[in-house]
Amino acid sequence: MTIMLQIYCKNKNLTKEIPEGSSLLDIYEGFNLEMPYGPVSAKVNNKVESLDFRVYYNKDVEFLDITTTSGMRTYVRSLCFILVRAVEELYPDGTVSLEYPVSKGYFCNLHIGRPVELDDVQRIKQKMHEIIEANLPFLRTEAHTDDVINLFLQRGMMDKVKLLKTSGQLYTCYYRLGDTVDYYYGSLVPSTGYIHLFDIAKYYDGLLLRIPSRENPGKLEEVIKQEKMLEVFQEYHRWNRIMGISTVGDFNVACNEGHATDLINLSEALQEKKISRIADEITNRNQNGERVKLVLISGPSSSGKTTFSKRLSIQLMANGLKPYPISLDDYFVDREKTPLDANGKHDFESLYALDLPFFESQLSDLLAGKEVELPRFNFTTGKREMTGNKLRIDDHMILILEGIHALNPALTPNIPAANKFKIYVSALTTIQLDYHNYIPTTDNRLLRRIIRDYKYRNYSAEETIARWGSVRAGEDKWIFPYQEYADAMFNSALLFELAVLKDYVEPILRKVPNNSPEYSEAHRLLRFLSYFVSVRDKELPPTSLLREFLGGSSFRY
Structure with missing residues (x-):
């Protein structure tokens, strides 16, 4: 006798009886859903699962395509595995590592004992197409972690060996694609035929893995020039390699051997050295007799702009x-003049929420040596007030302006370039989980923000995660397009940071209830943090950027 389950499909807002033991793919077909670019995975009771997941109890199910953040992660992981398989077939002694997001794609390092040629790129692309057309299954196996470690040890994949040895997990799931074995910390699509669009191109000394646009999945993301961003990533990856810590497994082993304090001190010293160099460049810059009088600092949410400044x-x-x-x-303009967003609410993130003519007039007067009366915005009344506080710049004074629009050319169009120095600050995570699992740079900032919102603003993790999508949308519109205008880029992420944030943020994330839509993201972050050993923050200096979020800073905010 077939046991029937009650399955509620959020995509259709409908409940149906489905046979016990059905896979998510069976359930998708049972609801007659049609998703042009999916599904690639699904949320089961607000927890993301692969489409081969089988259901034995009543469940809520929501199918995901690549227009969702989670769905795109599944797509990229699966595409990465296809790349790994293609390289293994073409270069038996070669390897490839997925290192960081750049230029709307992912930079990959191809290690084949010689420089990468265009012919290599074409061969890899052709082989990937062949693998996709063959529609090979991604086979998932769960085994004792010790057995999985031995499997990777036999294949010389020490990045995964170190990660799994320090993870403390009794069982581990790994994947096979043909003869290729790999590990991924999230779901994959059922088979290679689910990958409908990709490209791979030669990119500086490596490869750029190109992916579909989330907004228009029928087209690839347009490659944008990000030379400065690439340089920052490469600089920090070089430091990681010098220290012998490129992956989380390397980091965990170093901490277990008693080197956590050394890593904290070295990371903090590297950041201070970088800040000192930027200060020297500002001080020594002199163009046609004009010195820098205005430093403009921009960056996305929770990038540590305030402490940096x-x-x-x-x-x-x-x-x-x-x-x-x-x-x-x-x-800010008076509140009644604030532009409205698509939902009819005040859009305080908009550039035009600022009184641009008044701001530029005051700035021009200051830079010309005139005295101005500085305003103060009264957030209670929603009005600008003049304070009687007057300012004139002398020969040794320099203005520091920090804000999300600081790099936007429309903010200071008539201020001479010689008088401005533009800095972009962001937390660009450079450590990898392993060579095939990158860490999204946004995760670093989201974890910082969850802690800060909970500690200082009385927001739950559920509330912060719920707002994160709109925060990211504002960044895409008002911050990221201008980052390459910067004279200097500063990476505020610290090598040890996620291991320190772990003990602070895990209890906050565990408070997100299972019936909340934000539970899925909270669960993913908790699982991700489980790969790190914990590092206490007692050795953190009071000037550390992390103190802005954790507390204990010697700076006033």
Whole structure:
């Protein structure tokens, strides 16, 4: 006798009886769903599962395609495995590593004992197409972690051996694609035929894996020029290799051997050295007799802009300059003049929420040596007020302006370039989980923000995660398009950071209830953090960027 289950499909807002033991793919077909670019995975009771997952109890199911963040992660993981398989077939002694997101794709390093040629790229692309056309299954196996470690040890995949040895898991799931064995910390599509669109191109000394656009999945993401971003990633990857810590497994082993304090001290010293160099460049820049009088600092949410600007100010003071902070918030238009977003709500993230003519007029007067009366925005009344606080720039003074629009050319169109120095700050995670599992840079910032919102703003993780999509949309519109305009880029991520954030954020994430739509993301982050050993923050200096989020900073905010 077939036992029937009650399955509620969120995509159709409908409940149907489905036979016990049905796979998610069976359920998708049972509901007669039609998703042009999916499904690639599904949420089962708000937890993401592969489509081969079988159901034995009543469940809520929501099918995902690549227009969702989670669905795109599944697609990219599966595409990466196809790339790994293609390289293994073509270069038996070669390897490939998926390193970081750049230019709307993913930079991959191909290790074949010689420089990468265009012919290599064409051969790999052709082989990937062959694998996709063969519609080979991704076979998932669960086994004792010790057995999986031995499997990877036999194949010389030490990045995975170190990760699994330090993960503390009793059982581990791994995947096979033909004769190729690999490990991924999230779901894959059922078979290679699910990959409908990709490209691979020669990109500097490596490869760029190109993916479909989430907004228009029938087209590839357009490649954008990100030379400065690439340089920052490569600089930090070089430091990681010098220290012998490129992956989380390397990091965990170093910490277990008692080197956590050394890693903290070295990482903090590297950041301070970078800030000092930026301060020196600002101080020494002189174009046609014009010095820098205005430092513009921008970056996405939770990138540590505020602490960076304070540490930069100290370095500038050490160089004989007098930094003076100016807040863009004080230049908001009166609230009734604030532009509205698509939902009819005040769009405070918009550039045009600022009184641009007034701001530029005051800035021009200051840079011309005139005295101005600085405003203050009263957030209670929604009005700008003049405070009587007057300012004139002398020969040693330099203005520090931090805000999301700081790099937007429309903010300071008539200020001479010689008087401006533009800095982009972001937390660009450079450590990899292993060579085939990159860490999304946004995860670093989201974890920071969850801690800060909970500690200082009384927001739950559920609320922060719910807002994160709109925060990211605002960044895509107002921040990311201008990052390459920067004179300097600063990476605020620290090598040890995720291991320190772990103990702070895990209890907050565990409070997200299973019936919440945000549970899926909370569960993913908890699983991701489980790969890190914990590092106590007692050795963190009071000037550390992380103190902005954890507390204990010597700076006032």
